Amino acid sequence: MRIAFIGDLQYWKAEIENLEYKMRQVSMHKPDLAIVMGDFGGSKMRSVEGLEETKHHVDLIGCPRQAIMGNHDVEYNSEYMYDYDPVSTFREVFGKEPYSATVVDGVLILCVTIERQPLEGLRTIHAVYVSDRQYEWAREQLKKHEGMPTLLVTHAHMAGAGIRCDRPLHTSATDTYLEQTFKPERWQALTKEFPQIKAWCSAHLHMGHDYDTAITYREGVMHISCGVMTCCTRDESCNTRFVDINNGKLTVYTLDHNNDKKLIEDAVLDLNENTPPEGRYYIPQKGEILVGEDDAPTAVYRHPYLDRYYVATQKDFLWEYDGGLWDFTGTIAYERKVKSLSAESDRLYIEFADGEIRSVDPHSRKRWQYTDHINQEYIPESELKGDIMKTVPFSTFSKKEGIYVKFI
Ligand SMILES: [Fe+2]
Structure with a gap:
């Protein structure tokens, strides 16, 4: 057959x-x-x-x-x-x-x-x-x-x-x-x-x-x-x-x-x-993912409560990685430089390099920045709340596919 x-x-x-x-x-x-x-x-x-x-x-x-x-x-x-x-x-x-x-x-x-x-x-x-x-x-x-x-x-x-x-x-x-x-x-x-x-x-x-x-x-x-x-x-x-x-x-x-x-x-x-x-095939690993053909990671943050990581890139994407899925779930910041992140149990706080702070619901489909249609649903904030997210060590490697980040 x-x-x-x-x-x-x-x-x-x-x-x-x-x-x-x-x-x-x-x-x-x-x-x-x-x-x-x-x-x-x-x-x-x-x-x-x-x-x-x-x-x-x-x-x-x-x-x-x-x-x-x-x-x-x-x-x-x-x-x-x-x-x-x-x-x-x-x-x-x-x-x-x-x-x-x-x-x-x-x-x-x-x-x-x-x-x-x-x-x-x-x-x-x-x-x-x-x-x-x-x-x-x-x-x-x-x-x-x-x-x-x-x-x-x-x-x-x-x-x-x-x-x-x-x-x-x-x-x-x-x-x-x-x-x-x-x-x-x-x-x-x-x-x-x-x-x-x-x-x-x-x-x-x-x-x-x-x-x-x-x-x-x-x-x-x-x-x-x-x-x-x-x-x-x-x-x-x-x-x-x-x-x-x-x-x-x-x-x-x-x-x-x-x-x-x-x-x-x-x-x-x-x-x-x-x-x-x-x-010819590849065995994917948890905590290892393609970042892009011409983009590279600059920082990886670990969520204090959830099995999640946030990968910041040279092109100023901030991608959310789910440790259960072994994959990116979406884009928290789209071509916009992030300075720091913090988390409470029901909010994710993002501080941008230009000083703006916003929070999103970490469990909502509305937390992502989509490339079109409806904008991210967020609340403007005056300060970061909860636990400041720590960065974790990461390494990179290249394949024909592009640059990979490895952080677990
Ligand atoms: Fe398709």
Whole structure:
């Protein structure tokens, strides 16, 4: 069984992208199934025509297909307000639901779609949201297929998977990983509740496969990031991911669209053993995270009560790191120099270098600075209150992905 993962099909015009040619390149490697990872439709995104165009191109591969939706397929858009219904349009074009559970060669392929976030409490259009209903549906499928090796497929990866990304873009938009600002922790919990989840494919980041952290392995799960074949690439790569499932082994490949003759083998996982894969991948650690391609940490503060850290950078971002998630949760200060931080049990205080002091609710979705839409909700303060946060020692190291900070 060979699966081709068609990463975000965002483009300007299909003919300029030469999508027919690129689909033939995929077809040449004879996939048995194509999974379209969401964010599709090119310039006609969020329309029947856009979805029809996607379907037309993917069908050129000549194998069955399954599609899930991404954040852009469901986002609220001020141009046509909120009258576009993503699910009914998806059903109309693809004739099925945007989520599925299929057993192939003794492996459960569990495809979970992104859904539209509730309008109530909307902070930003950028969201990678999944409803409680679909989360419970996924749990039911895992229970129904108890013990069966499972490949989970979602548009965005799990928090703490350590997958490389465009850091300032996604962290500021708070849409880096699945359910960021909603319930990201429950996806880690799912992998622990169901150790049968052996591998997890995701897209959304528009980056190539030639990084150690394009594939990671955390606590028994191999996280596989899927690149893109169009101009939406963020690093000029043009890669499509292939996965073979044969005789209890899962083999991950890269198709480089600029050199399409042979698939490049990236890593192999034994689905029946609890052993790490063989090949090129990275094992993420708690307290270690990518800061950016051209940004570096200047200080790391530790919260006195919560398992949280705040990473200040040269470009004057202040990012909140959650010790449970092993990931950034959002941006407390956006391109604004912070002088010091303090905390009480129910408030976080920020003193900026220009003298302004404000406090935010450390448990609210309103504490972050989003890159658009609704501003941070804060209270102006005259002084820092509670415990002044201490900085902790940190080190840095560089990879092709950028500069990492390590503080635990
Ligand atoms: Fe996306």
